[in-house]
Amino acid sequence: MTPIKPGTFAYESPALAVQALAERLSPVGIESAEWDQAAGHILAEAVVADRPSPPCDVSAMDGYAVRLEDLCLGRLPVAGEVTAGKEPPALPPGTVLRIFTGAPIPPGCDAVIAREDVQELPDTVVLPDAFALEPGRHIRRRGENGQAGETVVRPGTAVSSAVAGALAAFGISRPKVYRRVRVAILVTGNEVHEVRADVRPWQIRDSNGPVLAAMLSPLAFVELQSPRHASDDPAALRAAVEEMAGVADALLLTGGVSMGNYDFVPEVLRSLGCEIVFHKLPIRPGKPVLGAVGRQGQAILGLPGNPVSALITARRIAVPVLRRLAGCSVVQVPRPLVRLRDTVGKPAGLFRYRLVRWNTAGEAEDVPSLGSGDLISAARSDGFVEVPPDAKDGDLLPYFSWSAADG
Template identity: 50%
Template sequence: MSDPMIDVRILDGPLVPTRPDWELPGAGSVLSFRGVVRPLEAGDPIAGLRYETYDPMAERMLRALAERVTEAHGLSAVRVLHSRGFVGAGECSFQLDVASPHRRESLDAMDAFITLMKEEVPIWKHPEAEAPASPLADPFEVLGSLIHTLSPVGTESVPLAEATGRILARELRADRDHPPADVSAMDGFALRLADLSTDPIPVEHEAEIGTAIRTLKPGRAMQIFTGAPVPHGADLVVRREDVAEEGGTIRLLVEPSSLPSGLFIRRRGENIGSGDLVLPSGRAISPPVLGALATFGAANPFVRRRVRVAVLVTGNEIVDASEEPGPTQIRDSNGWALQGLLQEPWIQLVSRARVPDDPDRTRKALGDALEGADAVLLTGGVSMGDHDHVPGAIEALGGEIRFHRIAIKPGKPLLGAIGPGGELIFGLPGNPVSVLATARRFALPALARLAGIDESSHEPVPLVLDPPIERGHALTRFLPVALLPSGRGRVLPSRGSGDLVAAASSDGLVEVPAGAFGSGPFPFYRWGLS
């Protein structure tokens, strides 16, 4: 039987139902299910449903579910189509096609897939009446639009001793076969198949690691250790525990006919062949990557230079952490929280400064920060008050504001801009939890883009919440979560975007889409990308 066909896609807008293009001679049953938006939701008339998906996690989880159901029910083919965005009443938002040798497998598989999809896959639906759209920008559309205007920073060559945590700028290819020769996978004795016998076999020489490959004479055995090159003429390696060593000879303790050719031999190039791709660019250099670079001779790998980031904390009320604040002052928690979040080997924090709520001083401080940075993160000064001077400072310096105010909680006043020299600028809200949430979910991915990091390497993981969230909200929420021994997460009680105590007890954030509630799973972001 050939491998089953699996096609999974998330498409924008309503679906146009189609028949799958399958040629399956062995399929006696082909079933199709179409989900259509009803004109009523909880008894109230609606214009349609808006489907929100967490990409690319949702598509990956749909595919994994399709593979599970296919294997469990012996399907020949599965096609899954699901809408994203608005789907009007009466229009198709979901189509599932399955094929199997008999109808029972198809019926059971279809029921299992739909049930599990509703329980596990991060796709949420929100009823919409005929009402004007929200004036707030879609958070992830604007982030994606901003990120795709960014280009990675330049490259440099560094010695391996300085490469850990840096971002690989060029792909790594094998400069030789690995292993470079046939080698033994065990301590034992190299033998020819023709010489296998229950009679004593004389042992001659030792296959030594790091020396020229010897030749095994007929009628002889050669001692060998793990990693040593297999001598020419040898067909297999017998483990030391499977022989009796008797005065310069060995005698097999196992049936000779049970020993196949190639036993305990790792063949030349079985890990990878010369010229093959070992690692793509965009990978962070971890200890295993460092070992691979050394193995294939990349003693001075090319990496992306560190992304230079400046931090500006705005506010008349801010004092240093070492100072005793007055009744109307607060210590600078935002600057230190950002410094901690930016402690990545691929980031260079070039400056961290405070500036009062003054338009001229804000403009000058931002201009100075832009001169030596690839990106500037500001906190505060982006709301709607008379003393919020960050948007004006950006525009006065010739920058372009790409978005301001987005549909999230906390962090609604978030601002994203491009500086006059192409620098990345984020104006983060001033409240501590808002700073952490927007920096982790928006600023760090954008900085990763500047660093040339492969996007798939820092995707969130799905997390089930215990207890579940009881009600939805009109905005996408970021909630502090503590990880439980069970592998689930617990949302921590919080008094709002200024409650740094709750954030300090958390392991990261869950992202809960607008209108969503329950146990999830929801995307979980640990503090930091590393």
Template identity: 40%
Template sequence: MISYREAIERLLAPLSVLPSESCALADAGGRVLADTLTSPLALPSFDHAAMDGYALKAGASTGGGSEHPVRGSLAAGDAVPGARSSACEIMTGARLPDGLDAVVAVERTDVLQAQPDGTPRRIRLLDDVTPGQNVRRTGSDVSRGASVLAAGTVIEPAQIMLLAALGITRLAVVRRPRVAIICTGKELQTGAPSPLRDGQIHNSNGPYLVAELRRADAEVVSCVTVDDTVHPYVAALERAVEAGVDMVVSTGAVSMGRHDFVPDTLRQVGARLLFHKVAIRPGKPLLAARLHAGPLVLALPGTPMAVAVGARFFVAPVLRAMAGQGGEPVLHATLASAQHSKPGLRHFLRAALWLDEQGRLQARPLDRQEPFRIQPFAHADAWVVLDGHAGDFASGMQVEIASLGLAATSLSIGAATGGRTDRPSRCAFSRDEPR
């Protein structure tokens, strides 16, 4: 049995970033940027008005009380005439004519003369006007040639807004990891709902893994259920290899029982075992191997919370490494109730989060932490991670926390009772901090 950190090191060491592919910006949501992007233009790409008013040349003649003739009017998108020196009516977003370098807000002027249609002909300034006033300068947001997004960035709506503004319509993204799921167990019922036979249960691990992997932008090539025998499992592995998957995630049959055939089967097909058994709870029997044909195999115990822990704390780091992303940030909260853990094991506990009256993030592990219980998982906000070197964790200690899902961009925060699940707010974190 090895430590969690050693298991992750063995798991990630041989991994390389998946190849890139071209993607339309409209389809890039959730994808991972393959290369650092540089800006093809300045943003803004020209000096323009920050508000409705009058463009003019600031100087000694533009003090408060000065009067100025107004010649012309410009709205956003209008073609700009040549250089000029007289004031010009201008609307927000319109380009400043050459020779003019400031904009006075319309409400800080008096209109002295106007044409019959209301167009101002002469104005008086109520305040002094200085160069650059109310002007959005060329490149003040993004300069031409600047790096705007780093490789490994997840493309979300904010990034799409930036790239669209820069006129970028296609970009190189990392190919989605291809994953096959194999659920083992003759007791598992799959397919169309029907009355359970004696000893049967509904397969919940498969649908959970499909949902989590898709949410993490992986391509789920297949999800099959096989009984507790060697040949169907090997056949499923072979189909996964033929489909060109990058990773196989299996559930069940990985412990020490007489029907736990997965470890020996992987050895028989020539897989190279990276580790078997990790000092964690739940999920200790977890196994990782590399098939001779290439795909990584993560064999998770079949108990639901062992599957959830395996997905969050083993599958997720693999997906990040394949996408060329760095480690996740380390997040902390104050432990709201004392916990006792078995020394030597890294414990993963489902927990509720809330902000106390001082705005400090609190975490309370939920009751009923047995790994077969699914309902607490559905009501949790986050995982609390208790390091294996200590046994007792007193209330008030700082502990590590992690989001529930693989695609970790934010944490849910429950109500102040720590027990409600309406989750009124979010606790966001940066991706740039190393784990």
């Protein structure tokens, strides 16, 4: 990578930094999943229709199958019925067949009359005077949704409930999917202690580990390892990074990435042969964030230690990087655009992240915050907006909810 002048950034925006890191990564391996275990995984093959959809002409209504030339008779005997899942009988001339939604259209039928449009007698239907139907009325034609051999869903798509339905409809019981992304979390810092610890005033409980676990565990394409802790010691940190990166597709570290005397993460990563793609971005909070690629192609992200910075950079940067590893065709999902109820503030030459919550009027309003250590404000928010350097009051801004499942 071209050396960066002091005081400048390798990438002008977080989106470009994510793109640069993602381009250096490859999706994880492929496996076959049982149909009932595929939900949330990312498809590694296209879903191709093995037959037309629908596979034959079917009725779109409960009613009566008719020949158009017989409508002039006004009164037609019911010669039988057609039900879903059974081969239909032929329609005798001068009669109707009672038919149900989803049932196949019998030979000789031109249209279907809805039940509510006729008078029903025990074995006869009576048509209204001058009753007329156009050919094909209430008939869903064979292949109107898609033809055999047509690509229904492309690779790189998450198996949602709708996609699962398509897999089942076209007989794909063991789809090829990308395996789950193995993600390791390493929290650094001498001052950080386990959540259940009896801490002194100068010590803090670890919130970053729970933050990342809570954000990533709902993602079906992620296999999350339990967060671990490392002290601010280069040898201990190196040993932990080497061990954890050796069994993970992605390693997320928090803390130790800034310019302090105890911020050893960049140095340790370089000593392990990692390629640092970016270190420091024009963002607030979260400026010290680091993105790297390990020797085995792992994604390594150094997130700031301040809890709000870790929360925001995990959502804005780590999640799309994990989507790349998982095989998603779209890494950076287009964001919903919202208009901030409050002023966006003065330009700062940085992408700023503002905590927001939804009020009862459906507006995104600012959540007052005292900075990147104010986890209380973050807990009272629904997410954040990204405010570009040139944003003006009233502009539409990209919105990120705290749910990583939103992309």
